[in-house]
Every structure is written in C-alpha cells, then in structure tokens.
Amino acid sequence: MALIEIRDLARAYELDSGRVVALDGVSLDIDEGDMVAVMGPSGSGKSTLMNLLGCLDRPTGGLYRLAGVPVETLDKDGLAALRNRRIGFVFQQFNLLPRTDALGNVELPMIYAGVDRRTRREKALRALARVGLSERAHHRPTQLSGGQQQRVAIARALVNDPSLLLADEPTGALDSRTALEILALFQELNREGVTLVLVTHDADVGRHARRVVRFRDGRIVEDRRQEPLDARVALEAMTRETAA
Amino acid sequence: MPLIEAFRSALSAITANALRSGLTMLGIVIGVAAVIAMVAIGSGARNLVDQQIRSLGANLAVITPGNVTQGGARLGAGAASTLTDEDALAIKREIEGVTAAAPFVRGQAQVVQGAQNWSTGVFAIDEDWFVAREWSVAQGREFDPDEIRRGEIVVLLGQTVARNLFGDEDPVDKTVRVRNVPFRVIGVMAPKGQSAFGQDQDDAIFVPLDAGRRRVIGRNYAKDRSVGSVFVKFEREEDIAPGIQRIEALLRQRHRLGADQENDFATRNLTEIANTAAASANTLSWLLAAVAAVSLMVGGIGIMNIMLVSVTERTREIGLRLAVGARPRDILGQFLIEATTLATLGGAVGVAIGVGAAYAVANMAGWPSLVSPEAIAVAVLFSGLVGVFFGFYPARRAAALDPIEALRRE
Numbered sequence: 044m045a046l047i048e049i050r051d052l053a054r055a056y057e058l059d060s061g062r063v064v065a066l067d068g069v070s071l072d073i074d075e076g077d078m079v080a081v082m083g084p085s086g087s088g089k090s091t092l093m094n095l096l097g098c099l100d101r102p103t104g105g106l107y108r109l110a111g112v113p114v115e116t117l118d119k120d121g122l123a124a125l126r127n128r129r130i131g132f133v134f135q136q137f138n139l140l141p142r143t144d145a146l147g148n149v150e151l152p153m154i155y156a157g158v159d160r161r162t163r164r165e166k167a168l169r170a171l172a173r174v175g176l177s178e179r180a181h182h183r184p185t186q187l188s189g190g191q192q193q194r195v196a197i198a199r200a201l202v203n204d205p206s207l208l209l210a211d212e213p214t215g216a217l218d219s220r221t222a223l224e225i226l227a228l229f230q231e232l233n234r235e236g237v238t239l240v241l242v243t244h245d246a247d248v249g250r251h252a253r254r255v256v257r258f259r260d261g262r263i264v265e266d267r268r269q270e271p272l273d274a275r276v277a278l279e280a281m282t283r284e285t286a287a
Numbered sequence: 288m289p290l291i292e293a294f295r296s297a298l299s300a301i302t303a304n305a306l307r308s309g310l311t312m313l314g315i316v317i318g319v320a321a322v323i324a325m326v327a328i329g330s331g332a333r334n335l336v337d338q339q340i341r342s343l344g345a346n347l348a349v350i351t352p353g354n355v356t357q358g359g360a361r362l363g364a365g366a367a368s369t370l371t372d373e374d375a376l377a378i379k380r381e382i383e384g385v386t387a388a389a390p391f392v393r394g395q396a397q398v399v400q401g402a403q404n405w406s407t408g409v410f411a412i413d414e415d416w417f418v419a420r421e422w423s424v425a426q427g428r429e430f431d432p433d434e435i436r437r438g439e440i441v442v443l444l445g446q447t448v449a450r451n452l453f454g455d456e457d458p459v460d461k462t463v464r465v466r467n468v469p470f471r472v473i474g475v476m477a478p479k480g481q482s483a484f485g486q487d488q489d490d491a492i493f494v495p496l497d498a499g500r501r502r503v504i505g506r507n508y509a510k511d512r513s514v515g516s517v518f519v520k521f522e523r524e525e526d527i528a529p530g531i532q533r534i535e536a537l538l539r540q541r542h543r544l545g546a547d548q549e550n551d552f553a554t555r556n557l558t559e560i561a562n563t564a565a566a567s568a569n570t571l572s573w574l575l576a577a578v579a580a581v582s583l584m585v586g587g588i589g590i591m592n593i594m595l596v597s598v599t600e601r602t603r604e605i606g607l608r609l610a611v612g613a614r615p616r617d618i619l620g621q622f623l624i625e626a627t628t629l630a631t632l633g634g635a636v637g638v639a640i641g642v643g644a645a646y647a648v649a650n651m652a653g654w655p656s657l658v659s660p661e662a663i664a665v666a667v668l669f670s671g672l673v674g675v676f677f678g679f680y681p682a683r684r685a686a687a688l689d690p691i692e693a694l695r696r697e
C-alpha cells in the first residue's frame with residue numbers, strides 16, 4: 044500500500060489581486076521506503092506540496108491519505124499529533140532553537156509526544172549518534188557548522204521514528220561537499236527504510252533520488268524512476284581529489 | 288507539553304534577555320513591594336492601637352483641667368486646677384455607664400532607700416486607678432479605701448523603681464523616703480511596659496491621693512481638693528461619646544459656668560484618639576494600595592508588551608514547534624507560563640523589597656514588624672495572576688499563528 048496517496052490535490056490562494064493557484068489538481072502515490080526528489084522551477088508549487096504533505100497546510104481541494112488516514116478529517120490537534128508521530132521535517136534554514144544545545148533540539152519533538160525525560164535523553168543521544176554527532180550533543184547551534192546544524196535537524200526529524208521525512212531544499216544553504224554528506228546520510232536512512240521526499244532545484248541533488256517528480260505551474264509534468272547515484276562514491280572521489 | 292518543560296523553556300527565555308526581563312518586572316516589583324509594605328503598616332498600626340488600648344485601659348476618657356478665666360485674663364493651663372476629686376466622685380455617681388473615675392496628680396520626686404536613690408514619677412491616686420488603668424499589684428496589696436481616705440503614708444512601687452532600689456530583695460514592708468517623708472511600701476505594681484509614647488510606665492511610684500497632694504507634689508494641689516486629671520472608664524465603647532457629653536454638662540453645672548463661658552476643663556476620648564491614629568495609618572495603607580494597584584497594572588501591561596515582542600521575535604521558533612507536533616494549546620501554555628514566571632519572579636523580588644521596607648518603617652515607628660506569611664503568599668499569587676491575565680493575549684496570538692507563515696518569517 045502507498046504511504047502517501049493524493050488525488051486531485053489543489054491549493055489556491057485568494058488574494059486581492061486575484062486567485063493564485065499554487066497546486067492545480069495533483070495526483071501522486073508514494074510508496075513506503077521510496078526516495079523522491081521533487082523538482083521544478085521557482086513558484087511551481089513544490090513547497091506548497093510539501094506543506095500539504097506535512098499537514099502544515101490544508102488543501103482547497105482533493106484528497107490526501109497518509110498511511111491510510113484521511114487527513115481532511117483531522118482537527119488542529121489531530122494534525123499536530125500526526126506531524127509529531129508520523130512526519131519529520133528538514134528545512135533549508137535548519138530552524139534549530141538557538142539557546143538550546145543539540146541534544147535539547149533533538150529532544151523537542153519527544154517533549155510534545157509526552158516521552159519521559161530519561162527515554163528522551165536516550166533516544167536523542169541515539170539519534171545524534173545516527174547522524175554522527177555524538178560528541179557535539181552539548182553544543183549550541185551557533186557552535187556548529189552548517190552541515191552539523193543540518194545533521195542535528197535531521198536527528199530531530201528522525202527521533203520519533205516517523206514514517207515520512209520531508210526535506211525542503213535541505214542542501215540549499217550548504218556547500219557542495221557538505222551537501223553530499225547530507226545526501227549520503229539521507230541515502231543511508233532511506234536504505235534503512237525511511238521514506239524520503241526532498242525538494243530541490245539542483246539537478247545533481249535530484250540524481251541521488253530513486254524517483255524524480257517534476258512540477259510546472261502547479262502540475263506534475265514529469266514523473267520517472269531512475270538508478271540513483273551513490274553520494275558516498277562521489278564523496279570518496281572528492282576526498283581523493285583533495286588529497287592528490 | 289509537560290509543565291516542567293514549559294517552565295524550563297520560560298526560564299531560559301527570561302534569562303536570555305536578563306536586562307529586558309528585569310526592567311519588565313519592575314512594575315510588578317514595585318506593586319508587590321507596596322502591597323507587602325501596606326499590609327505590614329496597616330497591621331502594625333492596628334497593633335499599635337491595640338497595644339495602646341491594652342496599656343492604657345479600654346474605653347477610657349481623660350478629663351484635664353483647662354482654661355481658667357479670671358476677670359477676663361486667661362491663665363495658662365494648669366495654673367490652678369479647676370478639677371477636683373469631688374468632680375470625679377460626682378461623675379462616678381451620676382453618669383451612666385461609668386465604671387470608674389480615677390482622679391490623680393502627677394509629680395516628680397527623688398525616692399531614697401538606704402544609699403540608693405532614684406528619680407521617678409509620682410502618681411497620687413485613689414482606688415479607682417486600678418480599675419481604670421486595668422492595672423494591679425504583682426506583690427503585696429492595693430491601697431484600701433481607708434488608706435486613701437486618710438491619706439496614709441504608704442506607697443506602691445513600679446517594677447523599675449523596685450528593681451533599682453531593692454534589686455532582688457522583697458520591698459514589701461520596707462520604707463522609702465520621698466521628699467524626706469518615710470513611706471511604707473505595701474506592694475509592687477504589675478509590670479506594664481512601655482506606653483504608646485515610649486515611656487517606661489513601670490518607672491513610677493503610687494501613693495494615696497491626699498498623701499501625694501500634701502506631702503509630695505506641692506501646695507498648689509493641697510490647698511483645695513484639685514487634681515491633675517481624671518481617667519474615666521466606661522462600661523462599653525459606645526457609652527463613651529454620650530458619656531463625655533453628659534460629663535461636660537455635669538462639670539459645667541458643678542463649676543457654675545454661665546452659658547457664655549467656655550469649659551474650664553477638657554475631655555478627650557482616648558479610644559477615639561487611638562482610632563484616629565489607626566485611621567491615618569489606614570489612609571497610608573490605602574495610598575499604598577493605590578500605588579500597588581497602579582503599578583501592578585502598569586507592570587502587567589509591561590509584561591503584555593514584552594510578551595508581544597517576544598512572540599514576534601520567536602515566530603520562527605513557534606512555527607518550528609508547531610511543525611514538530613506542538614498543539615496550539617501547548618504554545619498557549621508555554622507563553623502563559625513564561626509571562627506568569629516573569630510576573631512571579633517580579634513578585635518574589637517585590638516581596639523581598641516590601642519586607643525590607645516594612646521592617647524599616649516598623650523600626651522607625653517603633654512597632655513590632657508585622658510581615659504576615661499570608662500577605663506574602665497573596666502578593667506572589669496575585670502577581671502570578673497578573674502574569675496570567677496580561678500574558679493571555681500575547682499567548683493567544685502565539686497559539687493562533689499559522690505554522691507555515693511562522694516558519695517563513697525572518
């Protein structure tokens with residue numbers, strides 16, 4: 044069964060200057076364990092789709108089922124619970140709490156899940172270990188590099204064991220090497236079973252996904268599967284080059 | 288979100304902007320300090336009145352001789368006393384609700400015992416004194432009516448005098464010399480402590496009225512039967528005011544004053560004086576209460592303002608929290624707790640300052656310090672309520688934020 048099922052999903056904004064259709068009747072299934080790159084020009088509706096997939100926004104038309112749950116039927120608290128347990132977000136700007144250390148940031152979703160303090164600490168440390176940041180647990184965001192901050196954000200997204208990881212331009216603020224490291228991490232997580240949808244402008248980033256969905260003017264114009272590049276291989280090549 | 292987490296997050300937000308938080312708390316600090324000081328001063332004043340009444344005797348009026356006009360020339364007060372012990376007797380006999388009328392004369396004398404001598408106040412009294420002042424003996428006995436009538440040369444010592452002249456010895460049946468007259472000590476008065484005006488009331492001796500007038504205090508009083516003042520004790524507090532009016536009529540009649548003549552005596556309701564003192568302390572209390580109310584209000588608005596700023600500054604944080612699963616009510620709770628923590632911290636600082644001020648005022652006024660734990664609890668609780676009340680609107684705004692809009696905000 045598909046983890047994500049959307050049918051004729053639409054999102055329009057009513058503005059004084061007229062109606063803006065950001066998403067114009069999109070139908071899409073995404074299977075569990077897939078890794079999908081959502082691509083397309085600026086303004087084509089990629090972020091709009093992600094917000095709808097992440098239950099941060101409500102569609103103006105169409106249907107959306109996440110793991111069989113019809114999202115339209117949920118109220119605000121129901122959506123919050125769904126985001127909390129089933130979805131992890133990774134943002135371009137990381138969005139870490141500035142006054143809180145890495146560990147505290149990773150614990151945040153579990154606070155809202157009502158997880159007790161000890162378990163929270165254990166799971167957060169495990170999530171940080173998973174993204175390779177065990178020694179940075181007590182660093183604040185300002186004491187971390189961009190790549191490290193994004194790893195913390197990924198650990199935070201993973202900590203409640205979500206079925207779906209949504210990343211809107213996760214490498215947009217990173218240099219190409221760090222971006223590759225993050226992609227390698229994503230691929231590793233995907234191999235472990237995490238379903239991933241990531242938005243990118245960058246065709247090189249898109250090459251690392253199993254499936255590419257291309258948008259234009261709020262509609263899907265291309266949907267294809269591909270053999271993904273392995274980010275680890277590219278990283279090793281890069282390391283060799285620098286060494287030489 | 289569990290309370291403890293919200294509280295931790297609140298503390299971290301407050302300390303992150305320590306200066307701003309401190310300035311924001313100022314209104315609450317002043318308000319609470321004023322509340323604490325108000326309550327302390329109010330109850331201090333009430334206590335003072337109680338103490339005054341207790342040490343003087345309840346339901347007491349005092350009559351003093353006043354302006355004597357002789358042939359158009361007004362003589363100074365006390366030049367010749369117009370009040371006699373017969374007036375006192377008449378008051379006791381004829382005025383309803385009077386339980387005692389104690390005439391007395393006050394003087395000063397050197398009391399000698401062996402090699403010791405002590406200068407002290409001398410009260411020439413009659414047996415009503417003990418009733419009016421609610422003051423009896425600790426050792427020995429009171430004067431009996433015969434001793435008073437005959438003006439016998441016996442004396443009761445105040446505690447301070449007894450201690451200074453006799454130390455640990457029992458003074459009863461010993462002799463002391465006052466103005467070279469040997470007085471036999473028949474007892475020692477019970478300790479009374481300080482008067483409302485800070486005098487040691489135990490630093491005095493007491494002799495029968497006539498003995499005092501004739502032998503100790505001076506000829507002025509001995510000639511006629513005049514006295515220095517009369518304490519009049521009433522049965523009930525509400526008897527005092529009408530009783531005083533009747534006493535005035537009685538005395539005018541006894542002193543044969545014409546309708547155009549002023550009173551040659553003065554009456555004072557001591558309970559009323561005590562109540563007036565309490566009333567002015569009450570006025571101060573109300574003033575402080577007004578200051579407290581205004582500054583709690585201003586403090587509350589300050590908190591609301593700073594919380595609105597904080598919500599705006601932390602819009603992205605709110606968006607992020609919503610994205611990772613916070614419900615609107617979690618956000619509401621978080622900001623409410625932050626406002627309440629801020630206000631309560633302000634309240635705690637205010638309590639500290641208020642307690643300090645209360646002690647300072649009590650010290651200056653010579654009251655016992657009266658900071659009640661209840662007042663502290665109420666003040667802290669109240670400042671917390673101010674936080675909840677004024678924090679609610681900003682918290683509501685935070686909780687109503689749209690997660691996407693919030694995340695997009697810079």
Ligand SMILES: Nc1ncnc2c1ncn2[C@@H]1O[C@H](COP(=O)(O)OP(=O)(O)OP(=O)(O)O)[C@@H](O)[C@H]1O
Nearest residue numbers: 056058063064065084085086087088089090091092
């Ligand atoms: N809150 C909004 N109000 C009005 N119009 C909006 C709003 N959000 C998005 N839009 C419009 O919806 C369309 C799609 O926007 P969206 O953010 O999904 O684009 P995008 O594909 O993510 O672009 P980019 O690659 O630049 O991030 C755009 O035309 C945009 O102007």
Ligand SMILES: [Mg+2]
Nearest residue numbers: 089090091211
């Ligand atoms: Mg976008």
